[in-house]
Amino acid sequence: MRRHTVLVRRSLTLCAALALAASCGRGGSGDDGGRLPAAPTGMTAAAGSATSVHVMWNAVAAAPRVRVYEVYRGTTRITEVTGSRHMVDITRLAPSTSYVFTVRARDTAGRLGPAGQVVRARTPAAVAADASAPTRPGGTRGRVLGSREVELSWSASTDDRAVVSYDIHQGSSKIHSVGAARTSTVITGLRPGTAYAFTVRARDAADNVSAPGGTVRLTTPGSDDGHTTAPTAFRAASHRAGGAYYLDLSWVPPGADGVIAEYQIRLDGQAATSLVYGGNAQRAKASYSFYAGRAAGVTHRLRIRARLPDGTWGGWSAERTVTTGTHSGSRP
Incomplete structure (x- = not known):
């Protein structure tokens, strides 16, 4: 009777453990026991x-x-x-x-x-045959709130029909948008110790966009050594094709609040080329090859950096060396 009781207790303990594991696994497709991502906030x-x-x-x-x-x-x-x-x-x-x-x-x-x-x-009502853009926002101004955020404000634009929204640009990149009822906003996700130039444009229901308002120039406090914004896992190798040598680069894009579509490659201490992906940016891992000449045994030094979604350049990657005529370059 005692042996039977022990077996029953062991069985119950095993069942409880299995039930707990099944419960914890609900809602996920992985089996590594990690936590589900949280619900996005600030919608x-x-x-x-x-x-x-x-x-x-x-x-x-x-x-x-x-x-x-x-x-x-x-x-x-x-x-x-x-x-x-x-x-x-x-x-x-x-x-x-x-x-x-x-x-x-x-x-x-x-x-x-x-x-x-x-x-x-x-969405507002459609407006037929509207070719008139809103007036440019006036009185644009801003203030720094911290090392990673600023506040922008402006005077309302006017339109022959109605202004629907305002687009905020940093350099040539649209980074934010707010409804027509608002004439101020907070921009987050910036870099410490970085100079920024913001402009605001008004948009109407027919997608006519105004000229930009005055440029607001702000510099966030603090310092940024570029380490967190540099591409990682940077590799350099060489291959030969058609009698010439090419340098083969690969890297992991830096984490950023947006898609990174432009890179600058530095070769032997000089700017070599700019790489622009447009709408086909490689996100998990990126690669690129370019012509390096016909001579074998030539050693090159390479680095790469990304233009971040906030319009600024990130930090340089670690430097790698590669020699034409070999299949691999330096590694960390």
Whole structure:
């Protein structure tokens, strides 16, 4: 009888452990026992025109890291963006229509986290034959709030129909958008010790965009040695084709709040070439090859840096050396 009791207790303990494991595994597709990504916070949605809505959220810190954010309209997934981004313009919408959006984070292990708060936006009515852009925003000004954020403000623009939204640019990059009811905003995700130049443009329902308002120049306090913004796992090798030698580079793009589409390559201490991916930026791992001449046994020094989504250049990668006629270059 005693032996039977011990076996029963062991069986119950095993069943409880299995039940707990099954419960912990619910909702995830991985088997490494990690936690699901958190729900995105700070969700906002604002109409950008009669057919578009700008959706934003705060980046989610997760381990493993977030691979993509999935954006839903109602219960339908309509798009996804890389984990380095936390904003998206939803286009091809209907005028005079209310929409509901949510965002969920999916990590590199494939686990999908819960949805963030529901946000709502209504597109304005369509405007036929409108070719007039709004007036440029006036009185643009700004102030530094900290080493990674600033506040911008401006005077409202006017339009022959109505202003729908304001686009904020840093250099040539659009980095933010707010609805027409707002004439100020806080820009986050900046770098310490960095000079910035911001402009604001007004947009109407027909997607006519104004000329930029005055440039606001601000410098965030602190210092940034570039280490966290430099490409990592940088490698250099050489191959021969058609009687010539080529240098083969590979790297992991730096983490940033946006897509990195431009790089600068430094060869033997001099700027060698700029690499622009446009809309086809490589995100998890990037690579590039370029002509190095016909002579074998020539040693080159190489570094690479990225233009970050905030419009500034990040730090340089570690330097690598490679000799033409060999198959591999220096490694860390």
